[in-house]
Amino acid sequence: MERKDLADFLRRRRAVLQPENVGIPGGGRRRTPGLRRFEVAQLAGMSPDYYARLEQARGPQPSVAMLTALARALRLTIDERDHLFRLAGHHAPPRAGGEEHVSRGLLRLLDGLPGLPALIASDLNVVLAQNPMADALLGPQTHFRGLARSCTYRWFTGTELRGRHPAEDHEHESRAQVDDLRATLAARPADPMANELVRALRARSAEFDGLWAQHDVAVRRSDRKRILHPAVGLIELDFDVLATARQDQRLIVYSPAPGSAAVSQLELLGVLGQERFAVPGNDRHRPR
Template identity: 55%
Template sequence: MNRAELADFLRRGRARLAPSDVGLTPGARRRTPGLRREEVAQLAGMSVDYYTRLEQSRGPRPSRQMLTALARALRLTEDERDHLFHLAGEEPPRRETASAHVRPGLLLILDRLYDSPAQVVTDCGEVLAQNAMARALSGDVMSRPRRERNLTRGFFLDPAARTLFPPEDHEAIARAQVANLRAVAAARPDDPEPAGLVAELRAGSEEFARLWDAHEVARRDQATKRFLHPLVGLLELDCEVMVSHQQRHLLVVHSARPGTDAHERLQLLRVVGLQDMSTRG
């Protein structure tokens, strides 16, 4: 591990980012350009003390999970992410399997969708990044262990995941989840990720097994979705899905047409939902 080079790389990466680049408000006047240490630590999900020690060349060797979080927080390209891993004495993830790395341009779009819930998910359903409105709508998925970030796994194996949707919509959502996973698994027959998820869900959910055997196939696409939020009630939102990174990363954006009841509730969520998140944080 090259502590001095790692510290320098982190400092330079932090200095080149403005708060608006990562979806943060500028706040009070800043003495130096770039993000503050505490802002990078917040984005990476680590303590400020730990990050500060890394920048001061006296921190312990970061784990691979921590390096991945730092790469995302600093909006690193794949080449820069690989360099970060090398400085920490770690082998970078193989590019063909590094599906958890979200490109900086996609994160920039995500951060600027400040009034619409939006998140980046893999085609298998794993959440890779959320904006503040998405966290207000469906909870802070990124704070959970990686295994619990998969929306398809959660829907079939975690009863609490279904409370986000009206009960009468559960069957249609389940069918859509299964149809999408079947399309992904067929497109990547040698990839262990979709195959492993299918095997796990067939073994753990009778509902999934029944729907899988029906052999419906459909990729995630535009739709109307209904959410049950504990603070603002029922939200009927338009869902747009944009594809990136060899069709394995999806930018999912929820919106409501102006003048509708859902639009008013979404605006209310922007106020009370974000306040509630701040209180809990």
């Protein structure tokens, strides 16, 4: 691990990013160029102290998961990501099917939607990046590990995601999750994580196993979502999906119908998102 070179690389990449480049509202004039350390930490889902130690060439070797999160937060190209991994003493991830590196262009699309909740997810329903509005609407979704990284896995094995939707919507959401996963497995039948995900869910969830046996296949391109939010109540939003050419990553956007109550509800969520990114001491994302 090349600590000093890693620290220098992180500082230089942070210095060339502006708040508007990463979807952070209210940047204003700054005495020094670039993002603040705590902003990079929040975007990467780690504590500000942990990130500060990396820039100071201190602390433990960052994990592969941490480096992946930093590459997204700093909007690195795939070549810059590989360089980051090598500086940290890791082999660069393979550039194969199911690639989890998000292109700078796709991240720019995400950052260009500051007024709407938006996120980038893999075809296994792993959230790879989310903007502040999506964080305010759905909570942080990028810090999970193992199979729990997949929202599909957490939908069928836990209560957190189900608790955000009215009970009468659960059957529809379950079917959509299963149909989408089967479409992914049909496209990449040898994918290790896809197969492991299916095996684990069939063993742990009778509901999933029953739906899987029906052999329905579909990729959800648009839908209507009703979300129970603790601050704004029940909010109803359109859900639209834009897939990359390889179909392995998707930009997902939540938008309100014109004139609906959801318009003012999203405005309130926007204020909540700005408040979170304005607090340097906010470190609810911890390195794991």
